[in-house]
Amino acid sequence: MSPGATVDNSHFHIGILCALPLESRAVRGMFDEIDGFDNDSHFTQASTDTGSYTAGKIGPHRVVLGHLPGMGLVETANFAQRFRYSFANLQLVLLVGICGGSPRDDKKHEIILGDVIIGRKAINPDLGRRYQDGLQSRSRMEDTLGRQSPEIRGFIKKLESYKTPLRENTARYLSRLLTKPEFQMSSYPGSDKDKLFEPIYLHKHYDSKRCHCKSQLGSCKAARETLCDQLGCDSKYLIQRDRLKSQVLTSPALHFGTIESGNAIIKCANYREHMFQTENAIGFDMESAGLWEYLPTVIVKGVCDYADSHKNKLWQDYAAASAAACTRAVLDLWDRSPERSIASQATVPTMVFNNGANMTVGIQSQTANISGLTMNS
Secondary structure, eight states, rough: OOOOOOEEEGGGGGEEEEESSHHHHHHTTTEEETTTBBBOOOOOOOOOOOOEEEEEEETTTTEEEEEEESHHHHHHHHHHHHHHHHHHHHHEEEEEEEEEEBBBOOOOOBOOOOEEEEEEEOTTTEEEEEEEEEESSSSSGGSOOOOOOOOOOHHHHHHHHHHHHHHHHHHHEEEEEEHHHGGGSSSOOGGGGOOOOOTOOSSSSSSSSSGGGSSOOOOHHHHHTTTTHHTOOGGGGGGGHHHHOSSSOOOEEEEEEHHHHHHSSOOOHHHHHHHHHHOOEEEEEEHHHHHHSSSSSEEEEEEOOOOOOOOOTTTHHHHHHHHHHHHHHHHHHHOOOOOOHHHEEEEEEEOBSSSSSSSSSSOOOOSSSETEEOOOO
C-alpha cells in the first residue's frame, strides 16, 4: 500500500472492541501491522461517529479495534451503533477483554484464573420482573436478548469443535506476546496467587468493631482495597483446585458458555453461584449484552477473578493477554467471505438505548440484592 493511502472502510471485515486500556493494549500486541505506526495509511469514519479506533492487520485480516469510552451496557450499545455505520462491511466483531468467572463450566470442568471464556450467548439479568422476594427472569433470560445470526452461531460451533488446536494456538500466541519487553507485567502471577474461597467466606475485617465490616454482610472500603494476604484471609476456607496442584504451568484452558452481562461489577460469590445454577452463567461482564443485538458478535474474555468479594486486579493483565492471544487464534479459523456484511448478519435490535443512564426499554440499573443475595461494591 502506498504511503499516506486511505484504506477503504469496506476492506475492514473484522472488528474488535475493548472497554479497558489494558484490554486494548493486549490486543494491539497481536497486530502484525498498525496503520499510522508501521505505515502511513489511514481510514475514514462517519461524520457522526466520535469513536476512537486503531486499525491494522492481524494475519491476513484487515482489523479495526474500537476503544469503548467506558464500561457498561449503555456505553457499549451507543458505541456499537456508531461503529456499524462507519464500518458497514464488518462480518465479525469480537468483544475482547477480562471478566469474572465461575469456578467451573457447565461440563463441571475447573475454571482457573487466566482461562478464557468464549460466549455462546449473553444474558442480561436486568431484563426481568422484580418481586418483593427478588428478581425473576422472563421465562429464561436468553429470551430477553436476540439470537446471533446463523453464520456467527455456526462459527462458535466451529470454534468449539476445534477446541484443542484453538487452545494450543492460544498458548503459542500468548507465549510470543509475553516475550515482548512491554508485556513483562502481563506474565503469569503464579498458582499460589490463584485463590478461590468458599462462597460463605467474605473478604473483610473479622475482628473489627468500628468499621462497616462489623455487620454480617458488610465490608469497609479499606478491606475491599486490601489483598487477601495482607488482610489475613483464612486459608482454611480455600477450595483446593486440581489443576493448580500441578507443578507444570499449563496453558489457559478454553471454556464455552453463557456470559451474564449487567450494569454492576459482580463481587458476590452467592450471586455468582445463583446465576450458574439458574442460567449456567460462567462469565460476568458489563459489556456483552450491550453489543449482542447490534453486531455479529463473538465474546472472548479472560478470567481475572471469581466474581466474589476477594476480587482484585492482580490477574487482569495476564487475563487480558490470554484473551488477546485467543482472539488471534480465533481469527486463524475465520473464513473470509467478502460478500457477507454486517447488514446481512446483525439481528434486529429489540432494545433502544438512550444517551442517559438507562435504556428506554427494559434495562434498569442492577440492584444490590437478588433473592437475598448481597453484592458489596
